Each structure stands twice: as structure tokens, then as C-alpha cells.
Amino acid sequence: xxxxxxxxxxxxxxxxxxxxxxxxxxxxxxxxxxxxxxxxxxxxxxxxxxxxxxxxxxxxxxxxxxxxxxxxxxxxxxxxxxxxxxxxxxxxxxxxxxxxxxxxxxxxxxxxxxxxxxxxxxxxxxxxxxxxxxxxxxxxxxxxxxxxxxxxxxxxxxxxxxxxxxxxxxxxxxxxxxxxxxxxxxxxx
Numbered sequence: 319x320x321x322x323x324x325x326x327x328x329x330x331x332x333x334x335x336x337x338x339x340x341x342x343x344x345x346x347x348x349x350x351x352x353x354x355x356x357x358x359x360x361x362x363x364x365x366x367x368x369x370x371x372x373x374x375x376x377x378x379x380x381x382x383x384x385x386x387x388x389x390x391x392x393x394x395x396x397x398x399x400x401x402x403x404x405x406x407x408x409x410x411x412x413x414x415x416x417x418x419x420x421x422x423x424x425x426x427x428x429x430x431x432x433x434x435x436x437x438x439x440x441x442x443x444x445x446x447x448x449x450x451x452x453x454x455x456x457x458x459x460x461x462x463x464x465x466x467x468x469x470x471x472x473x474x475x476x477x478x479x480x481x482x483x484x485x486x487x488x489x490x491x492x493x494x495x496x497x498x499x500x501x502x503x504x505x506x507x
Contacts, residue, residue: 391439394429398443407448412456425450 328338400408400422408418425447432438440446 391441393433393439394426394443398426400447401444404444404447404451408451411451413451417456418451421451421454422447424454
């Protein structure tokens with residue numbers, strides 16, 4: 319413990335040099351006492367921790383069991399199926415009902431193929447499947463709202479093309495002109 323003294327303050331208080339030295343020695347003795355007490359407490363704490371650890375190891379050795387500090391996952395249960403929450407989440411990600419079932423089948427195949435590896439042991443298979451659905455969105459899907467806007471734009475474009483091929487004006491500003499590409503735009507949320 320480091321102590322600093324302002325000797326000028328003690329002199330201003332009217333203490334002699336002899337009194338100041340005695341005061342500093344007294345403070346130093348108290349600090350040394352506290353330091354020794356803290357070291358002794360720490361030594362006792364460490365000794366007790368070691369004794370508890372040895373005792374626990376002895377009990378485990380006697381019983382033949384070991385405790386893991388980290389929770390371990392389990393293999394995918396044979397009867398695991400996607401639940402209603404998965405179907406709702408899948409629908410928002412652009413999966414059909416069959417697509418969710420197909421993803422569940424794919425995950426089951428992956429888990430079986432990797433059963434011997436720690437990576438195929440999970441604490442929560444429902445959360446794992448939710449992540450599986452997010453990572454395996456159907457190709458070409460943006461999200462539910464944007465994909466429906468894109469589908470509507472495509473349907474309108476196809477209707478206009480059919481009208482044009484039948485010789486009917488489609489009401490666009492491009493009637494009578496050749497358009498190589500029409501790219502619909504989707505607004506962001």
C-alpha cells in the first residue's frame with residue numbers, strides 16, 4: 319500500500335518534525351498490518367479452494383462420474399419435427415409448407431451424416447432449424463413483401479405483352495415502340 323504525505327500540511331498544522339516522523343511511522347505500521355492481513359486472507363482463500371477442488375476430484379473418482387463445466391448438446395432426436403412456429407417463419411422467408419418439410423429433411427440428413435462430429439450436437443434443435451431456414455431461403459426470394467411486389471410487376475408485364483401480341487394497346491407510354499427490357503422497381507420499406 320503506497321501512502322503519500324504532504325509534510326507542508328503537517329508543518330502548517332503546527333507539528334514538529336519529530337511528531338511528523340512519528341505520525342508517518344504510525345501510518346506505515348498500520349498500512350503494513352493491513353497488507354499482511356490481506357495476504358493472509360488470500361493465502362487462506364487459495365488453500366480452501368485447493369482443498370475443495372481436491373475433495374471434489376476425490377468424490378468424482380469414488381463415484382466414477384465427472385461433471386462438465388460446459389453444457390453439451392445432443393444428437394437430433396429421431397422424432398423431431400418442425401413445429402408451427404417453423405412453418406410461420408418459413409412462410410415469411412418465402413418457403414412453402416413443402417419447402418419447410420424439405421429443409422427439415424435436409425437438416426435431418428446432415429445431422430445423421432455428421433453424427434460422429436461435435437458439430438452435430440446442439441442444445442436447441444428448434445433454434446438450429448430456424449437458422450437453417452434463414453440460411454436456405456429459396457433462390458430469387460428477397461422477402462415476403464418485396465417478392466410479392468416483384469410478382470405483381472411481372473404479372474402486369476406479362477399481361478401487357480399478351481395484349482400487345484393480340485394487337486391491343488396496353489395503355490403504356492411505349493405503345494408502338496419496341497422495348498427490349500422492362501425492369502420493374504421495388505420500393506424499399
